[in-house]
Amino acid sequence: MSGGDEGVGSGGVGDAAQRSRGAVVVGVQEAGESAPVVRWAAAEAARRAVPLRLVHAEQFPFGADAVGAAWAGELTDQLDREALQDLRELAQLARATAPGLDVRTELVHDHRRHALLRAAEAACLVVTGPGRGAGALGELLLGSTSLFLVAHVPCPVAVVREPPAGTGQEGAGGSGGAGVVVGTDGSCAARAAEHFAAAHARATGQELTVVRAWCAPAAGRHQAHEQAREQAREDAGRGLAETVRRVREGHPDLPVRQVLVQDPSPAAALLTAGAGARLLVLGSRGRGAFASALLGSVSHEVLHRAGGPVVVVPDARRRQPGWGPV
Structure with a gap:
């Protein structure tokens, strides 16, 4: 057996x-x-x-x-x-x-x-892997088994595409490449991803980049719109600073870079920041019998379009004890 x-x-x-x-x-x-x-x-x-x-x-x-x-x-x-x-x-x-x-x-x-x-x-x-038939259109044809596992498995799932030659991404450890990139939005799912990414970056001697996207509110009266836009930017900035503070508190020797970007698509922001990264990490909101349908849209888009390894980390509602070291 x-x-x-x-x-x-x-x-x-x-x-x-x-x-x-x-x-x-x-x-x-x-x-x-x-x-x-x-x-x-x-x-x-x-x-x-x-x-x-x-x-x-x-x-x-x-x-x-x-x-x-x-x-x-x-x-x-x-x-x-x-x-x-x-x-x-x-x-x-x-x-x-x-x-x-x-x-x-x-x-x-x-x-x-x-x-x-x-x-x-x-x-x-x-x-x-990304699944059969991914080929040149891999971002559109991620295998259903990969999506199923990400949505249902109670431990982190890595979907590994072969990185382009010369990117320095080969393997899971060592130095080189663009480090570890994690997306955050302040949710419980994002916190689990932050923990995994920080521990992985520290263990492999990589820099950690924490990415948060924010979106300007819909246009309205000029003065009110500018105030709301500034408030949205400040809220996102405070959230990002709190995430970085929490990561540095747990990993004081880890080099951490923060990226705050205005983008209506968090997935696009994460993919841009993570281009060439050795590892891209994000959380999943999938849960229960309908987890595949509830897999977060950001996770879904990143999995389809990322060019290198991606790890999706379940939040506490699916996480099981005994993950072991990350």
Whole structure:
């Protein structure tokens, strides 16, 4: 079922959670497609000193009644062999990225969403790629599985796109790149993201940039409009200053930069500030059975359009104990 060598199974809820306890869990598919995701996740697991668990989930859309028992069995075996080979290659890649890393692999016959949701129950971080078909239009075609995980998983979820060559974004640790960028609006969801981003920036030796967008009120009488506009700017500035004060209080040695920008689209402001960043962090307001529908519009747009790794952090209503170090 699981462990240092790959296995095949259906995956029970309790067993899956136990195998993932404290681990970085990665949803993988073909080796070539998943290689950038595994490299990023391996570096992150090594930094946290936790196991890396590679999960390949495949639900076969056929049965013996439809195609004949012998043919279905042969095809299933062939697909299993290909998946296990992908897992072996990806495990080797992870160990090459982070020598000495505890890498565990598992092939599960189940819907990918269900398998990863079970595996995430006790994980400290779930990592996935943007999904098949992202290609040149990745900002429009983020996979439904990635969106589902961000909306439902009770721990932070990283969606990793391969960064452009030469940006200095390769891997999760080390120096270089534009640091860690986090968006804030003063909400509970934003505070959870601030905590994650500050801890990650400090642990990886990066600068933290805190971004807050504000929007001018609708036009009215000139004097009243100018007063309302100035009030909106001052309120946002005070909120940003309070966030930075709170971050510096918890991480006094962390270099923190603050960006206050007038933009009716917080997502656009965050994407602009985070262009070239090693990591972009934001909160999620998704919750309950309808979490995917309630995933914040800012989170949704950033996930679709970001060019590099993005971590979405759930707020306290979904957060589970035992995230482990960030």
